[in-house]
Amino acid sequence: MIISENDIKLMRPFKFRIPHEVIFESGCSFLAPEKALQLGSKRPLFITGSKMAKSKNLAALMERSSELGMNPGHWDNVEPEPPVELLEAAAKEIRKGSYDCLIALGGGSSMDFAKMAAVMAENPDIKVSDMVGSEKIPRKGLPTIMIPTTSGSGSEVSAVAVFSFTEENMKKGISSRFLVSDIALVDPKLTLDLPxxxxxxxxxxxxxxxxxxxxxxxxxxxxxxxxxxxxxxxxxxxxxxxxxxxxxxxxxxxxxxxxxxxxxxxxxxxxxxxxxxxxxxxxxxxxxxxxxxxxxxxxxxxxxxxxxxxxxxxxxxxxxxxxxxxxxxxxxxxxxxxxxxxxxxxxxxxxxxxxxxxxxxxxxxxxxxxxxxxxxxxxxxxxxxxxxxxxxxxx
Ligand SMILES: [Fe+2]
The missing domain is CATH 1.20.1090.10 (Dehydroquinate synthase-like - alpha domain)
Known part of the structure; x- marks a missing residue:
């Protein structure tokens, strides 16, 4: 179809922001350590929930990271519908451990958590509540790699993250270009065992x-x-x-x-x-x-x-x-x-x-x-x- 000048004027403007690299292939999650290295990481931190912490996939990714000369760490405390207090704890840990890249392995909660923790690690002076809404994050965070293990949230490619604000009994969303991950590794094989x-x-x-x-x-x-x-x-x-x-x-x-x-x-x-x-x-x-x-x-x-x-x-x-x-x-x-x-x-x-x-x-x-x-x-x-x-x- 040829788009005429009039059609172009009629189209609503949009901004399309996705990760710099999206790989979609069964098995591609094992590229994560190489990708972290390409992002300049020496000390990646894997972010998971407690169940994923015991997975063979995580163990293999940690091992491969070490083989490549990196010194990986693991944060396994992500809760479903993560509360903001947990984010603050993770950001402290990230700064204390000098982690330089976050790799989320999990569903929407783990990915949202990693994207926001990466921002907070680099923005220690700002509260999460001040970043709720659209485009209120002032600076980019640490590099992130997303590996979804469910097929639902779309967080691996989205500019959005959602958290529980426990004091208010409310969930709130944060939308920002700085919440788009650097790399998404979409590996459908990882979803085969989902109940x-x-x-x-x-x-x-x-x-x-x-x-x-x-x-x-x-x-x-x-x-x-x-x-x-x-x-x-x-x-x-x-x-x-x-x-x-x-x-x-x-x-x-x-x-x-x-x-x-x-x-x-x-x-x-x-x-x-x-x-x-x-x-x-x-x-x-x-x-x-x-x-x-x-x-x-x-x-x-x-x-x-x-x-x-x-x-x-x-x-x-x-x-x-x-x-x-x-x-x-x-x-x-x-x-x-x-x-x-x-x-x-x-x-x-x-x-x-x-x-x-x-x-x-x-x-x-x-x-x-x-x-x-x-x-x-x-x-x-x-x-x-x-x-x-x-x-x-x-x-
Ligand atoms: Fe949703």
Whole structure:
């Protein structure tokens, strides 16, 4: 297609920031020590959660780092939905140990943690709370390498990290060009052993990234192109990844979809589903993917009104037949397909299943509306009454 001058003027501007190097290949995670060396590292620090600390992959990467003449260390204290206090402890440790490169091996929590700890290690004078929001990080941090072991967060390529602010019982996001990692090593083989429930929840998170970035008021042409590729790959492969986790073809397609969704939302931001998921994670410690999945149907049902046409490309990307349907019917068919996928892979769909009381809707609505960065992206405006009603519907 030839783009005319008029078309160019009509396109929304965008900034696309991804790591300097993205390698996508089964087995490529073992390149991490070489890549750290290329970044000039002598003392890399591997960042993991406690379970990953015992993995053979980590042991092999540490050993290889030593063989290459580096003196690696290991921080294994990353908690799910990491609290900011832990970041401060890690930053101190990094400075004390003179680490010069952080390598995250894990899911979204470990990757977000490493990206932000790298920033804090180089910005000791600034509090995390002062960096919440968009582009509030003043300086680049230490070099980082991301090795995702789940297919969901897209953190390996995104400019975003999310943390729990325990005093406020709230999760908050930080978005900055300095949160883009230097190198992403996407190795779908690492996801082969993921248990079905984690595959399902993290996979639905990636699907939500695709859907929300496509619908976001902050979207642009490149985001939309990437989002549809992501939705198509994830919708076609997620159930197979959950039901037959050893299928490497499906795992590769899911890893690809998740990575591309990360690129998409990193530009546009996510929207109402993520904003409303934050209080579920912050106060009730519902894992991120599960919180998104439980809310997706209800936020989308609300958002369809007035935005029906926007759902048609999503339906087509999922292969849902929409010929002869009105825009409204096509939008509902797309939503129904997503709901059925969630049911098929066994994710929880009701807030009461997480022990959240119905009366919490008001308090959660107040908290979610503070997520202005994401709320303002929703294709249909959300106010207190609408958000409260969505929580009640989801209960
Ligand atoms: Fe997410």
């Amino acid at each position: 079905p429930h984690i595959t399902a929840a993290s996979g639905m998170d990636a699907l939500v990234h695709g859907v929300e970035s496509f619908l976001s008021l902050g979207t642009n042409q490149l985001t939309q192109d990437l989002a549809l590729i992501a939705i198509s790959n994830i919708y076609a492969n997620l159930a197979e990844c959950v039901l037959n986790g050893s299928n490497l073809n499906a795992r590769e397609a899911q890893s690809y979809g998740s990575m591309v969704a990360g690129m998409a939302f990193s530009m546009s931001g996510t929207a109402g589903v993520h904003a409303m998921a934050y209080p579920l994670g912050g106060k009730y410690h519902v894992p991120h993917g599960e919180a998104n999945t439980a809310l997706l149907r209800w936020v989308m049902e609300y958002s369809i009104e007035g935005c029906e046409e926007k759902f048609i490309p999503i339906a087509k990307a999922m292969g849902v037949p929409v010929n002869g349907m009105s825009a409204c019917e096509a939008a509902r068919a797309a939503l129904q397909a997503i709901v059925e996928l969630g049911e098929k892979i066994g994710v929880k769909t009701r807030l009461r299943e997480f022990g959240i009381p119905k009366e919490a809707a008001s308090e959660m609505a107040e908290a979610a509306l503070k997520e202005v960065r994401l709320m303002s992206n929703n294709p249909r405006p959300l106010d207190f009454a609408a958000v409260k009603k969505i929580y009640e519907n989801a209960w």
